[in-house]
Amino acid sequence: MHRRPSALTAVAALTLALGPSGSSTAADRAAADHPGDLVSSSPTAFHPLPGQPTNTRAWHITYRSTTAKGTPNTVSGTVIVPQDGHTGPRPLITYAVGTVGLADACAPSAGFPKGTTMEANLIQQLTARGWAVAVTDYEGLGTPGDHTYTVGRAEGQAVLDAARAAQRLPEAAASGVTRNSPVGIMGYSQGGQATSWAAELHRSYAPELRVKGTATGGVPADLLKVADHNNGNIGAGLILMAAVGQNAAFPELHLDSYLNDKGRHYVDFMKKNCVAADTVAGLFKTISEVTVKNPLDEPDWRARLHASDLGTRTPDAPVYLYHGTADELIPYGVGKQLRADWCARGATVQWTSLPLGEHVLGAIVGATPAANWLADRFADKPASGNCA
Numbered sequence: 001m002h003r004r005p006s007a008l009t010a011v012a013a014l015t016l017a018l019g020p021s022g023s024s025t026a027a028d029r030a031a032a033d034h035p036g037d038l039v040s041s042s043p044t045a046f047h048p049l050p051g052q053p054t055n056t057r058a059w060h061i062t063y064r065s066t067t068a069k070g071t072p073n074t075v076s077g078t079v080i081v082p083q084d085g086h087t088g089p090r091p092l093i094t095y096a097v098g099t100v101g102l103a104d105a106c107a108p109s110a111g112f113p114k115g116t117t118m119e120a121n122l123i124q125q126l127t128a129r130g131w132a133v134a135v136t137d138y139e140g141l142g143t144p145g146d147h148t149y150t151v152g153r154a155e156g157q158a159v160l161d162a163a164r165a166a167q168r169l170p171e172a173a174a175s176g177v178t179r180n181s182p183v184g185i186m187g188y189s190q191g192g193q194a195t196s197w198a199a200e201l202h203r204s205y206a207p208e209l210r211v212k213g214t215a216t217g218g219v220p221a222d223l224l225k226v227a228d229h230n231n232g233n234i235g236a237g238l239i240l241m242a243a244v245g246q247n248a249a250f251p252e253l254h255l256d257s258y259l260n261d262k263g264r265h266y267v268d269f270m271k272k273n274c275v276a277a278d279t280v281a282g283l284f285k286t287i288s289e290v291t292v293k294n295p296l297d298e299p300d301w302r303a304r305l306h307a308s309d310l311g312t313r314t315p316d317a318p319v320y321l322y323h324g325t326a327d328e329l330i331p332y333g334v335g336k337q338l339r340a341d342w343c344a345r346g347a348t349v350q351w352t353s354l355p356l357g358e359h360v361l362g363a364i365v366g367a368t369p370a371a372n373w374l375a376d377r378f379a380d381k382p383a384s385g386n387c388a
Helices: 108-114 120-127 152-167 190-205 223-230 236-249 261-272 275-282 299-306 332-344 359-378
Strands: 038-044 056-066 072-082 092-096 132-136 182-188 210-217 319-324 349-354
Touching (some): 038 072, 072 108, 072 120, 108 132, 132 152, 152 182, 182 359, 210 359, 223 236, 236 275, 319 332, 332 349
Parallel strands (some): 092 132, 182 210, 210 319
């Protein structure tokens, strides 16, 4: 709101002997075999706007993660560290961006050097606090195969493994990103889905990470409700993008068998373009316009979409959850229900409504309070939540 090769399983150990260029290559090291292990790294640049300086160092990485079916894959991302002379472990944010599109050119790591990644200004606010940031590209953005868009488990694992990979990057370690770094999880929209999944999976998937809290907003916690809301509306294109993503993770869903010629045309277009063009192409379309049969009526599709539901596990660290009351893409009620589900499970949740906030405004308005809340967690201030 993703067809993965099983990557690099024949070799067993990772080394990080760097060549003269400062990049790790296949000739320099064997491939990784544990989630979060680095496969490659190379220097890159982080610019919120074209040419804008940030006083940071950045590395493009590929790292091992896990698909929704539990098989190994390789994901790309970026690690950004302030050049501020800090010594000792510094906080690390593992950051998940909102919807960027399905094409590899849309990946955050592709836009950072050019200053075209949409949320880079929000990320810069984090590095300005002295925090390192690891930004996943998610499965299938910047790596072979289709992007597993809206597949919650794959996204959450990619977020957690990005933090692991950042902690295993020697150049970042020299600037205070270590296994002792306190970790915050942060994201909005698709990033809210990814970070919420990361919060729910932390205990079972990456318990060694010192997660202090998760700040997550605009969360599509129930994909079927979100699809129903957007069918024929402004976010209609997101439904077809999500269908592509689910089919990438679960090709047995056979999306193509449900599409008519118009639907196949739109899927081909969306795979080659980014979110702005995809949204315009899909404006106000209905599912019936692009299909011969609605896949969302079928038990296998509904089961896969429900597998990405949030609120079925308890985050083991505090959560700051926020949502705009006028969100036109992710219904406010979906966010409220996630709050209710987590509270019922005993999680510590700080819920914040953003009055009159529509979707994009919610990302902008909510970012600073969310970061302030994380700063309090890094300072080991108690988080009481407001479930009561």
